[in-house]
Amino acid sequence: MNKKNFYMRLFSSIFSLILLNTSVVWSFSNKNVVDLTYPFNNSTIYWPTEKGFNLKSIFYGKTPGGFFYSAYQFCAPEHGGTHLDAPRHFSKTGFTVDQIPVSQLIGSLVVINVIEQAKKQTDYEITVTDIKNFEKKYRKLNKEDIVLFYTGWGKYWHNKKKYLGSDKLGDVKHLHFPGLSKKAAEYLVQRHIKGIGIDTASMDPGKSKDFWAHRIILGANLFGIENIAHLDLLPTIGAELIVAPMKISNGSGGPTRVLGLLP
Secondary structure, rough: OHHHHHHHHHHHHHHHHHHHHHEEEEEOOOOEEEOOOOOOOOOEOOOOOOOOOOOEEEEEEEEOHHHHHHHHEEEEOOEEEEEEEEEEOOOOOOOOOOOOHHHHHHHEEEEOOHHHHHHOOOOOEEHHHHHHHHHHHHOOOOEEEEEEOOOOOHHHOOHHHHHHHHOOOOOOOOOOOOOEEEHHHHHHHOOOEEEEEEOOOOOOOOOOOHHHHHHHHHOOOOOEEEEEOOHOOOOOOOOEEEEEEEEEEOOEEEEEEEEEEEO
């Protein structure tokens, strides 16, 4: 099968998955597909400055014509739940969501596990050494890679206070969760990867006040994905990743369906 036909079949399957499936793992061709996305509802975690996701029913029930019909209206900030940070989020000249090339949103999946480090330190800052240790054991990062950091923080997803460090609206002073150090962000940019993701609320550690990871990663026109789910279902290397953000014109980010394709 040539590359064009492969991607046509691939995207056709993605749309079918989005419309028809609610489970976490499906089969597609000779691959298993893992949904790395949390559902959006009134319990979805957003940054403390935001009120979150709201779904309003416009109509639900039997129409005058006798058939069932439902329609809803939703309202949500760009940044919350499983979502993409476009470069424009922290870079005046960076890509907006709709400007990110599709080719950048599909890549080789790399998972770097820092669970043990995060267990010992809530505000753990992922280091260059963590990344180099991965490269020494597996392979060098390259321009085809989308790198996901597995901290294990997803186990707290249903406990907002544990996940963020605070469950109070507007409280950004008491946030605690792992993220990237400044030097780790710089190293990733030097590797010319496509983008990064993490299973916490931010690429930066919760206690960060200067947001160096955001400034460096997004400043290099790479994207970031936050609040990724189910990283425990992925292999360290050998899979592919599809990142499908809501295509918001001039958007700085947006809700995103993230799919891992396992061999």
